[in-house]
Amino acid sequence: MTTQPGTETAGRVIDVLLLFTDGPDELGVSQIARELGLSKAVVHRILQTLVARGMVALDQETRLYRLGPTAAALGARALRELDLRAVAADTLRRLHEQTRETVTLTALVPGGRAYIDQIVSTHEVKMTVDLGRRFPLHAGSSGKCILAFLPEERREQILTAGLTALTDSTRTDPDALRAELKEIRELGYASSQGERQADAGSVASPVFGLDGDVLGSVSVCGPRSRFTPQFVSSCAPGVVAAAREISAALGWTGDGPGTGASAAQASPHAPTEGSP
Incomplete structure (x- = not known):
């Protein structure tokens, strides 16, 4: 045509x-x-x-x-109208109070993912993110936990299209990333040490919609020096709980990631990157 x-x-x-x-x-x-x-x-x-x-x-x-x-x-109006951001607001505030680190909300967008909200850390040294800027799904915990729950066909398209290194720590080997995504589906959360931003650490869990679609993710992020394995382990349950709470508010009634059905495979209804 x-x-x-x-x-x-x-x-x-x-x-x-x-x-x-x-x-x-x-x-x-x-x-x-x-x-x-x-x-x-x-x-x-x-x-x-x-x-x-x-x-x-x-x-x-x-x-x-x-x-x-x-x-x-236009961007401000879009953020006001985005149900995910409105639904997540109270949960993000509680997670911020628990961790004192920067808390973010990410949405799946065409071509990747974008931060749509954040509550900045109360620490003197802190991390902030660029709202609305698009990032690839393979770099950083917020993107990886979305990528892990996309349908297998779409996930493979992304893995085989070429994975660009954003930092020296970005995982660009498809096989290594496949293994990590499998683990993310089992655990229900992803972690990152300097993959998207060299000096940053983070832990994130996916958010699902009414039909089991992965819509985005919730993360806690901050300076890499504070995101020790011990801190990530202690922080992860709260991040997973926050993501489940937001998912439930959006109408999702499935099992939580890492607890059975949702860990076994991504929803067959999950959107591609081209979905809004």
């Missing part, structure tokens, strides 16, 4: 905007053109349209573009 011109143009505009969710805060025309395989002239026209509507803003000194106020307003 031939792509209509209007559809192709809309796709290019969306691709330009998505670059700002995955990469640096500021991008130039040449970098965008290289990333998307477009001419500089096409990219410049798209950016001018986006600037006129407040979706991106141009720094006159650096000639670099960043997301604008209209994009921020």
